[in-house]
Amino acid sequence: MTMQSLRNVLRTQLVDRDAGWSIGSFGAIGEFHQRPDDRIAVDRADNLCRATEKGGIRLEPEALSETVAVAFETLSPRAERWGHGLALCLPADKAAVPSREVLTELGPDDEALRPEDRGAVLFDMGLAQPQIEFCIRTADPELLGVLRARAGRSLMEPGNPVMGTILSSHPHRVVRSRLGRVEVFQKIGGPDTGGISPDGPHTHVLPKLLRSGRTHSANTPIPDGLVPCAMLHPPSAVMGARGEDIPFDLQRFETFQVLLRLFGRTSYVAAKDRVLTALEEGAEDALQEPATRLERTGLRIALRQQARQAALHGKRNLSMRIDRLRRRFDHLTEEPDAVEDERPGHESEGEASRAAAGPAP
Template identity: 55%
Template sequence: MLNLEDVLANGLQHPEAGWNMGSFGAIAEFHHVGDEVPPQHSEPLTQVTARGGVRIERLEGVRPVAYETLSPRAHRWSQAVSLCLPEGDAMMHRRDVLTELGPDDEALRDDDRGAILFDMGLAQPQVDFCIRTNDKDLLAILRENAGRSLMEHGNPAMPAILKAHPHRVALTKIGRLEVFQMIGGPDTGGVSPEGPHTHVLPKLLRAGRTHSANTPIPEGWVPCAGFHPENPVFDRMGQDKDFNRKAFDAFQTLLQAWGPDDYLAAKANCWAALEKGQEPDGVAEPASRTGRAGLRNGLRQWRRLHADSALLDRWSVAFDASTMPDEAEDENPGH
């Protein structure tokens, strides 16, 4: 039986693993970059670099949900483990205005514990999305506009935040993730910096959802953090790489233990049919979104495991020729 703490501890030491905390519209992401010192053992379930850090503070009551999602690119798939809590236990403060919280005494680094934490007031269910600063000019503007929505037309606080690049801190019931790098925008050439970064997307925030519809979170549960083990077909910069069978097998172990039954069944049925040489004619497509993803990813993975074949091509034409836009997942999401 898998031990969740051991899995996460090993993941925190893996240079190709990634982490996130947030919601559908506001997310903070952490991963290592190539020029950094490899991950070092530190405090339990904690990893900090010069660019950001993550700490898992609670596992009691946490349900891991492992899953693979469809990529818009037909030769790929994404994978993750969501760390979930029951809905009532996962909820944070849902403040809807800029709010000063005081010194961040729980900051990952000692030097940051005197800086002032502000909830941005994004009103997200499972995360208090915050900024942290000791910049006097920024503090003055934030305090002048506390109690107002950052999305309010003409509020000077948001432009000041984008200019000053304060730390971003995502707080959940199971831990925190901090980003020390600049905010992606005009000062970074319009792209997020390599490594830890954040996304705040107002259009998605308005949906008021806790997660993407393509993430198979069980009813009544809410994802509070995401763990992304090494992907076997593309690297942390999103570039294709040679198939890594070791990384693939490692995630399949997690998937078998913590994955959705309908996904696992659809993929197993697909592989069994291909093993027997069965034609796709007359095979029914799974009824559920999760099952359809299992079938399609099963075809993509069979190709990596067993190479091309005319039979596999016929299955792909039948079931994976065109992925519906709402059933594929952005590989570099801001959700």
């Protein structure tokens, strides 16, 4: 897969309002989602940049030459679902960014997506993440005064009032990596938003997860030595934009399977192919439990996907055969740590409630 081919994939997905994007680490993330009625403020898809009045994303085209794309699928705790994504990775040394542990003024944001934001001032929040800088941006004189008075201190230290001021002021959030940036203009989820994240672009900071020091979820199968610096979340075949159930969408399913064959882990794709071959040849009794967690996930997800397709086409006998295999292999209790939120890049409600240590952007 050439750099131009990857760029074409990203450009096509960028103009699809059902696709989502994120840049973040394990516990701090900025997400960009579009809705049908969102007004487009910046539309430079050829340069991998798009923004609405709620937020935006820009990927760095010149960085794609060093990017390793990894397509993956994840298990859901809901038996008829699965998640998927395309991680844009860099080698760990090339992914590294300045790891600041205190609130730090960075100066005017000359790289802002919208011209009107380029005079506002960026502050790194000091989350000390390996591959992202999680920043806030403001031109408000009162907030600037508060931030500058407390610069050089950790936002997490006892008695520091800055986090509360940030939560009530709702500055822009800017999450940067070596591959680009996500900007969020909407309010921070909290008391002013009814205790939920606003629909569309939003951010999460979960201190408990940050303390793990991980760059990404253990359930996202990134090869050793690589770090995800941006994520594409193509439209799901089984979920809508807000995580609701939808009728199985065969076109969406097949579109992602093309990406999976181009960018997926070879052993994972092979595990899924063994399931398809066994069903086609009537040899499913010969299927064996794979040796690795990655391949076991592939088997289980393949069975879920084949079950949805069999039901769509009314193939009752095939559905019964798949059900027998699922009783053998697709047990949610088998590997509890392998069952994660079906929307990669989105912090699940359960994860957020477990990890929250007070409000944060």
